[in-house]
Amino acid sequence: MNLVACCIVSVLTIYAITVACLLLVRNVSRGKRVIGWSSGVLLALCPLLIPANEVIARALVSVLCADAWFRSVDLARVLGRRRATSPSLLQYLEFLIPFPTFLAVFDDRKRRASMKIESIEIWRVAIAGSLVLIELGSLHLLFNVPALRASFLLDHFVKLLLFVVTTETLSQLAMGLEHLAGFETVPIIRRAFLSRTVGEFWCRYNTRVHRWLQCNVFVPCGGLKSPVRGVVLAFFVSAVFHELMFGIATSRFDGYQFAFFMLQAPAVLFSQKIERLRSRYGAVISSINRLLTIVWFSISSMLFFHGVDRVFHLVYTSQPWLP
Numbered sequence: 032m033n034l035v036a037c038c039i040v041s042v043l044t045i046y047a048i049t050v051a052c053l054l055l056v057r058n059v060s061r062g063k064r065v066i067g068w069s070s071g072v073l074l075a076l077c078p079l080l081i082p083a084n085e086v087i088a089r090a091l092v093s094v095l096c097a098d099a100w101f102r103s104v105d106l107a108r109v110l111g112r113r114r115a116t117s118p119s120l121l122q123y124l125e126f127l128i129p130f131p132t133f134l135a136v137f138d139d140r141k142r143r144a145s146m147k148i149e150s151i152e153i154w155r156v157a158i159a160g161s162l163v164l165i166e167l168g169s170l171h172l173l174f175n176v177p178a179l180r181a182s183f184l185l186d187h188f189v190k191l192l193l194f195v196v197t198t199e200t201l202s203q204l205a206m207g208l209e210h211l212a213g214f215e216t217v218p219i220i221r222r223a224f225l226s227r228t229v230g231e232f233w234c235r236y237n238t239r240v241h242r243w244l245q246c247n248v249f250v251p252c253g254g255l256k257s258p259v260r261g262v263v264l265a266f267f268v269s270a271v272f273h274e275l276m277f278g279i280a281t282s283r284f285d286g287y288q289f290a291f292f293m294l295q296a297p298a299v300l301f302s303q304k305i306e307r308l309r310s311r312y313g314a315v316i317s318s319i320n321r322l323l324t325i326v327w328f329s330i331s332s333m334l335f336f337h338g339v340d341r342v343f344h345l346v347y348t349s350q351p352w353l354p
Contacts, residue, residue: 034081034082034085034088037080037081037082037085037088038081038088038092040080041077041078041080041081041092042077042092042095044077044080045074045077045092045095045096045099046099046127048070048073048074048077048099049070049074049099049102049103049127050124050127052066052067052070052103052106052107053103053106053123053124053127056103056106056107056110057110057120057123063107063108063110063111064104064107064108064111066107067103067104067105067106067107067108068104068107070100070103070104071100071103071104071272074096074099074100074103075096075275075279077092077096078092078093078096078279078280079279083282086280086281086282086341086342087280087342087343089279089280089281090276090277090280090342093275093276093279093280094276095129096276097272097276098129098132098133098135099127099129100272101133101135101240101243102126102127102135102137104243104247105135105136105137105243105246105247106123106126106127106137108246108247109137109138118137125140126140130209130212131205131209131212131214131216131239132205132219132239133219133237133239133240133243134214134216134239135239135240135243136239136242136243136246139239139242140214141214141215142213142214142215143210143213143214143215144215146213148211149210152207152210152211153207153211155203155204155206155207155210156204156207156208156211159200159201159203159204159207160204162200163197163200163201163204166193166196166197166200167197169193170190170193170345170346171345173189173190173193173348174345174348175348176348179348179349180348180349181349182349183347183349183350183351183352186347186348186349187329187332187333187336187347188329190336190346190347191328191329191332191336194336195223195224198220198223199220199222199223199224201219202218202219202220202221203218205218205219206218206219217238218238219237219238219239220235220236220237220238221235221238222235223235223236226321226324227306227317227320227321227324228299228302228303228305228306228320228321228324229295229298229299229301229302229323229324229327229328230299230300230302230303230306231324232324232328233295233299240269244265244268244269245265248261248264248265248268249261249262249264249265252264252265259300262296262299262300263296265296266292266293266295266296266299267292267293267296269292270288270289270290270291270292270293271289273288273289273291273292273338274286274287274288274289276288277338277341277342280341280342281338281341281342283341285337285338287334287335287337287338287353288334288335288338290334291331291332291334291335294331294334295331298327298331302320302323302324305319305320305323306320333351333352333353334353336351337351337353
């Protein structure tokens with residue numbers, strides 16, 4: 032079976048499992064959330080239908096698996112609560128469509144009041160799309176720079192900066208396409224580079240997964256009544272599925288993704304404590320916290336980028352420090 036056929040079979044299997052999960056959850060009185068969360072076990076097997084040497088294809092299918100799993104879990108949450116009026120089966124099925132990307136909280140899927148195509152959105156898509164192509168082209172050019180080949184530290188900082196710019200641009204591109212399709216959305220990444228604390232960064236970075244974790248992990252674990260437990264468990268869930276996605280894509284589980292996301296939990300809690308001092312010491316604490324945030328992500332992101340480099344081999348020009 033060729034690669035295209037394997038990908039088609041894998042994607043069809045993903046949504047067959049997701050629809051079956053939805054129908055099962057709708058027709059049981061108990062254990063809805065258990066079914067939703069357990070569906071991830073079956074969904075995680077779908078990328079294995081693609082040959083192990085097709086790393087990028089496995090990675091892309093793994094993203095679809097994650098999106099489908101998020102939606103299944105959230106539907107189980109929605110179907111488990113009492114509502115005056117229940118959405119139709121068709122509305123639930125529409126929610127399973129992986130667009131807008133990672134908009135996986137059912138109540139957040141909203142159509143725009145006006146379906147009129149605005150010129151600003153067309154310009155947003157055109158400019159952002161062009162910039163993404165330029166940024167990806169620059170990644171290829173940087174691969175041949177001798178200074179980056181000689182110094183991993185310099186290489187990492189340059190690629191981190193390029194990653195920040197590219198993800199912000201992709202976020203604008205995605206939002207423009209979503210608005211043109213008639214959805215009311217905000218950017219997936221909201222200028223994360225302006226974050227003053229580690230906690231603020233994770234609120235700005237991938238706002239949709241943050242929202243999903245808030246609804247399906249943080250609040251059920253106690254929310255603001257037990258913030259430490261909620262934060263730790265939210266990053267634990269994120270750590271597990273990132274490790275699983277990268278591990279399946281690369282056929283190697285090394286723990287780097289798990290370590291990266293689990294390290295964020297104490298960093299978030301610590302940065303919040305420092306931020307509380309800002310009311311007393313003002314701009315000094317704010318500047319210190321911003322500096323610590325930059326240093327923290329500059330160092331800890333090496334764990335994350337190591338996995339990314341295994342999927343897209345042009346990420347690092349030099350030899351990474353991590354084995």
